Amino acid sequence: MGGRERRATVADVAALAGVSVGTASKALNGRGSLREETRTRVKEAARQLNVLVGPAGRGVASGRTYTVGMITTDRMGRISLPVLMGAEDALGAGQMSVFLCDGRDDPIREQYYLKTLLSRRVDGIIVTGRRTRPRAPIGANLPVPVVYAYIGSTDPRDCTVEPDEAGGVRKGIEHLLAIGRTRIAHIAGPEQHNSSRLRSAAAADRLAEEGLELVTPPMFGAWTETWGRQAVGILLSSRIEFDAVFCGNDQIGRGAADALRAAGRRVPEDVAILGFDNWDIMAEYSQPPLTSVDMNLTGLGRSAAHILLAGINGNPSPGRHLYPCDLVIRESTTVPLLSAPRTPDARPGADLRPEASVAGLTGHGMPLAGDVPHASAG
């Protein structure tokens, strides 16, 4: 645990530098107008004493704590984590620290945390969590701004940042169309899930715009590989023809890929597969790796944090904000480049732009992945 060192204060620094505390404070914070010489002398003293002035006393003096709370309403995981990281990133850069609170799906805990955060006088709160449906507001009339990230609030006046899942699905479907697929099947998650219905509807809508429809109604099931396999079984035995499968998530996609391969269908030559989530471990290690919609959760979290900061500074943006999804293209929808020098991390075949040489589509270019954080295509 290491020996402890006495903690010096600004007063100590002032003494060492032979100035008053007020002066020392200004010097350390770059405020006020001081002679340069004084400023450096103070800083030097601070360095010697190993003093870091921070929000400790500042908070009580200035009314702001430079601190925000982040409450995950369900146990943190694949969804909340990237959101959290994004937010932490954005806030950290803004000199704010983040209090982490894991509500563990328990409303009591959640309220307890809310109280704790308020008692600590955080400057703002971010609420996040895996969403099934919009949640009840975490509190009414709170003294600090709140933004909901990923998960929505049932109160439309609340500030939320949500992934544009429908937009993501559209990008994916457009990609399938661009590579000439028109007979698209859709293996979905559980029908009760919001996301599941939303994604199905978006797919159907986008196809309708081309005068197409899914080869079967959405096949609702579970978010599992097993369901992906089973659904493909059903599809195959139904003798319906299809040249692409849009899967509600990557696990389903992976199961589907396995089952298709086992049945002797080539992916993507015979059947292309489109996943959702771009969950690396699933999408990349699938055989073949899956093209998938990425919700940009980290970006979403970052965005939520920025909106919160604006709110803290008195510029609230109430209401619903959508954050765009990207499409990450892998081999389940493109022929791999055999000769491509594969970097361990990269997407082989990313440069192989799908030849829009195809049917029905009025050859508008593929809206290739929103690029920013992803598609390193180049």
Place this chain on the structure above:
Amino acid sequence: MGGRERRATVADVAALAGVSVGTASKALNGRGSLREETRTRVKEAARQLNVLVGPAGRGVASGRTYTVGMITTDRMGRISLPVLMGAEDALGAGQMSVFLCDGRDDPIREQYYLKTLLSRRVDGIIVTGRRTRPRAPIGANLPVPVVYAYIGSTDPRDCTVEPDEAGGVRKGIEHLLAIGRTRIAHIAGPEQHNSSRLRSAAAADRLAEEGLELVTPPMFGAWTETWGRQAVGILLSSRIEFDAVFCGNDQIGRGAADALRAAGRRVPEDVAILGFDNWDIMAEYSQPPLTSVDMNLTGLGRSAAHILLAGINGNPSPGRHLYPCDLVIRESTTVPLLSAPRTPDARPGADLRPEASVAGLTGHGMPLAGDVPHASAG
């Protein structure tokens, strides 16, 4: 973002209740000796004013902030997250809040965060991160106690809490022995990895105690499914007989299971598989689900937090602490219960089993998911 409410203070409460601030403070904190009537009156006033006294001013007054920092040295993930959650859990119960800092593998960021935390006058610090090898201490002679969780420190005087991987391996091997397997192969991760070597050695040691040895030297490779499949291929073509495979992690295990099944070996009847990590998504959805060693990361985090709290209270426990691993038994080492009750959530259309057509599979019932999350070994 909701309307803001003016934030009332203890002084306001005191005024409303018609007492002095001192008294109000005592009432609100259950300290000192007050008439019950006064206490309730004050509390009532606080409720009305929506006042929560918290560590805001308390910190500056008492010298303690009731706050600890948690630094993940690498980007947070499968390892750090459960550790974090455990710690957060233990600390939250102790009324402490946690500052989350993700070092992103960047020593600069890490040091920046360290400074930030110290400037916020946290009471203590937990350092965590995916370990490859013990790391350099995050700082020397810090003014607060530090405990390293999961990841070790190169300074033996530092307080660390690490998983007892060797113990976990021993439990696993003992389980294999208990089900009558003696010809055990070992597919390991990369040889450079600490964990990899450690797990291999532990396996060999435990077998040696029975006068046995691995059927081949540890096969070092990568932590991937692909390697699991390849290694099984090597094993099979070598014609060495084996009735169990201890895999360095669950991904390897999963690949091994796939390859064995494809080659017509029954798991677990012909070959039992033991994984490591008990990474739910891998172990549970493998076919069959994998028996695996669980490092109890959440418990480890909780333990680290408790040790830190003790340290903060003046009872440091420097040095290395080992946290026990558990064995979670699934079907890769046991014959499945055919009559197992199905949960509603799972597998719609379970009767249509496409994979039944795959070569050599003796169609035993669908490997039902691991059910009990933690069946610990006897």
Place this chain on the structure above:
DNA sequence: CTGAAAGCGCTAACAT
């Protein structure tokens, strides 16, 4: 340009 002094929200001695 610098120092003195007041005060942020709260606790902890010490008086009453």
Place this chain on the structure above:
DNA sequence: ATGTTAGCGCTTTCAG
């Protein structure tokens, strides 16, 4: 049992 007072570490007027 309650009130008074003096800080905690720091910022911020406001005088000098």
